[in-house]
Amino acid sequence: MYTRKFLIIITLLGAALSLSAQTDDAKLANEYFQQGEFEKARAMFEDLEKNRSVIPLIHANYFRLLLEEQDIKGAEKYLDRVIKSFPGNINYQVDLAFLYHTIGESDKLDKYLSTLKKQFIENQYQLSSIAQNLVSHQMYEEAIDFYLTARKLNGRESAFALDMAALYRMKNDKRKMTEEYINYAEGNPANLAYVKNLFQNILTEPEDQEFLEETLIQKIQKDPNSALYSDLLIWLELQRKNYYAAFIQARALDRRNQQPGDQSMRIARIAYDNESWDDAIDIYTYVIDTYGDDYNYPQARRFLIKSKENKVKTAFPVDTTAIRNLATEYSELYDQIGPNYTTLEALRNKALLHAFYLDELDTATRILNFVIENRRAPRALVSECKLDLGDIYILTGEPWESTLLYSQVEKDNKEAPLGYEAKLRNARLNYFTGNFALAKSHLDILKLATTREISNDAIALSLLITDNTAFDTTDFIMQEFANVELLIFQNKTAEAKAKLAKILKENPGHSITDEVYWLQSKLELQAGNYQQAVDYLDKIIQAYSYDILSDDAFYKKATIVQDYLHDEEQAMTLYQEFLKAHPGSMYVAEARQRIRQIRGDLVN
Numbered sequence: 001m002y003t004r005k006f007l008i009i010i011t012l013l014g015a016a017l018s019l020s021a022q023t024d025d026a027k028l029a030n031e032y033f034q035q036g037e038f039e040k041a042r043a044m045f046e047d048l049e050k051n052r053s054v055i056p057l058i059h060a061n062y063f064r065l066l067l068e069e070q071d072i073k074g075a076e077k078y079l080d081r082v083i084k085s086f087p088g089n090i091n092y093q094v095d096l097a098f099l100y101h102t103i104g105e106s107d108k109l110d111k112y113l114s115t116l117k118k119q120f121i122e123n124q125y126q127l128s129s130i131a132q133n134l135v136s137h138q139m140y141e142e143a144i145d146f147y148l149t150a151r152k153l154n155g156r157e158s159a160f161a162l163d164m165a166a167l168y169r170m171k172n173d174k175r176k177m178t179e180e181y182i183n184y185a186e187g188n189p190a191n192l193a194y195v196k197n198l199f200q201n202i203l204t205e206p207e208d209q210e211f212l213e214e215t216l217i218q219k220i221q222k223d224p225n226s227a228l229y230s231d232l233l234i235w236l237e238l239q240r241k242n243y244y245a246a247f248i249q250a251r252a253l254d255r256r257n258q259q260p261g262d263q264s265m266r267i268a269r270i271a272y273d274n275e276s277w278d279d280a281i282d283i284y285t286y287v288i289d290t291y292g293d294d295y296n297y298p299q300a301r302r303f304l305i306k307s308k309e310n311k312v313k314t315a316f317p318v319d320t321t322a323i324r325n326l327a328t329e330y331s332e333l334y335d336q337i338g339p340n341y342t343t344l345e346a347l348r349n350k351a352l353l354h355a356f357y358l359d360e361l362d363t364a365t366r367i368l369n370f371v372i373e374n375r376r377a378p379r380a381l382v383s384e385c386k387l388d389l390g391d392i393y394i395l396t397g398e399p400w401e402s403t404l405l406y407s408q409v410e411k412d413n414k415e416a417p418l419g420y421e422a423k424l425r426n427a428r429l430n431y432f433t434g435n436f437a438l439a440k441s442h443l444d445i446l447k448l449a450t451t452r453e454i455s456n457d458a459i460a461l462s463l464l465i466t467d468n469t470a471f472d473t474t475d476f477i478m479q480e481f482a483n484v485e486l487l488i489f490q491n492k493t494a495e496a497k498a499k500l501a502k503i504l505k506e507n508p509g510h511s512i513t514d515e516v517y518w519l520q521s522k523l524e525l526q527a528g529n530y531q532q533a534v535d536y537l538d539k540i541i542q543a544y545s546y547d548i549l550s551d552d553a554f555y556k557k558a559t560i561v562q563d564y565l566h567d568e569e570q571a572m573t574l575y576q577e578f579l580k581a582h583p584g585s586m587y588v589a590e591a592r593q594r595i596r597q598i599r600g601d602l603v604n
Helices: 002-034 038-048 052-068 072-085 090-102 106-119 124-136 140-154 161-170 174-187 189-202 206-222 227-239 243-257 262-273 277-290 297-313 320-337 341-356 361-373 379-395 399-412 417-432 436-446 452-469 476-489 493-506 513-526 530-543 550-563 568-581 588-599
Strands: none
Touching: 002 038, 002 052, 038 052, 052 072, 052 090, 072 090, 090 106, 090 124, 106 140, 124 140, 124 161, 140 161, 161 174, 174 189, 174 206, 174 227, 189 227, 206 227, 227 243, 227 262, 243 262, 243 277, 262 277, 262 297, 277 297, 297 320, 297 341, 320 341, 341 361, 341 379, 361 379, 379 399, 379 417, 379 476, 399 417, 417 436, 417 452, 417 476, 436 452, 452 476, 476 493, 476 513, 493 513, 513 530, 513 550, 530 550, 550 568, 550 588, 568 588
8 A cells, every 4th residue: 555655656756857857948948949049949849849738838939940940841730739739729729820821821821710710609709819819920900800700799899999999000000990999989988088098199190180080970970869979079179179160069969968058168168278269259159149048158258258358458459449348248247147256257357457458547446346345256256356456556656555465365375376376476576676586585485386377487587587687786787677577567668668778778788688679579569560579589589599588489470470460381481490499398389289270280
């Protein structure tokens, strides 16, 4: 009895030792192959393949070696043996298909793949596994055929859609790829955001986006009740900044979902935020006309007026008659609806028009105080009105009143954006009055502000002070320049122009010269003297190409040529030159967008 147990132990031990030795031999054979010593490797592989348990350890390299040596018959015989030994291993079966593909035996390949398909025709997972292995051999067409067979067996059009989309992407077939991602979205609507992100990264060319648009429109026509296609189409049009086209789809969604303009309002706000005033005006007008009795009406009315206001403000010179009409519209909105957040905000907008465009400071002050004292005014709106009132006191030459209001808002909104805005305005006031050291102490804190806009403004003003006071111990020229900016803030443009000319004449070559040119260009643009504005920008571009304002001047020139001089051919050239000269500028994305607009890529 003990002898028998001993023999079993000895046998098992011997088998284990034998397997360990063969494993070591397999490792050595693979090393020979990796080192290019094919003769030694082949001799060992041929000996090792006789042991079935070792084949998984050597198969990949042995098969590659046979192909390297173009021993096609040897490779085919080897694979036949392996497949018989491992009839359920799909990897080996696909390797045989790859062999036929490699040697160009298309008839054999088709016949063999047909046999494989029939063998697993009832198992979609095995079919998809074969497809994956075919992909690893770059047999893309064959892999697609197996995925389609697996999809048919599955019964859902979205089955294996991501796999097939990846395949078409590898084949650079963006149309088929797009169709498959849409298939995936149809079957997995919760992952629509994922599909949008993929499209955003992949469909960068206009023709790709046009195909997606055509496909989605066709699907909407076939299935008008599906919100998914409209959602995707809205997203696409927003990516292309075709706001009105996005609105057309949003309008249809509102009707289908019986919403009083919710989707339309969303698109209108996006158009507004992107300064597409005409589109915003059209969409808000639609909401007002269509849903005049619903909850979106007050907001639509206010933003319609704001959109008109912004359009008027960017058409130089500003039309004061149009400004007065807008002030009347704000009053009518308040009178019609009564006091609430929307209408009180409208009164604030009205006050700012009276203050900064109509020079009616008493009217502006009275309106702002009315809002501040109104019990229905939210705390944030009260703070904003106090900041505005502080600005008006600068216009009236009462800086001590301004700083008092700014400090109140800062105290009431600690560690909040409004608090940072108040600190920034106090810093600006100190700058206007020539207290540069105190201004910089505020600005150094604001460089780390939570909002990018406040941080950028703080950095810009801090750099202006630092760059132009470093070599001027008296700060005299900086004080003169700050005084000019105060005059501009107070709408005293004639005095500002005279002082700027005086600074240039009396201080030739000073570091502040490019800043002077920048302000002169700004004033000429506001006066409607577009070519003169461009001429000043050219002085910065030509003489200060190394300075911080260089890219600002270059981009601003291009926009003036496009928007005000209406020379799109020259503007296109300028944008292209700008991208070459300033590839790291913050305006790069906008410049590319405008180039696409001029080319007609973004036509609705």
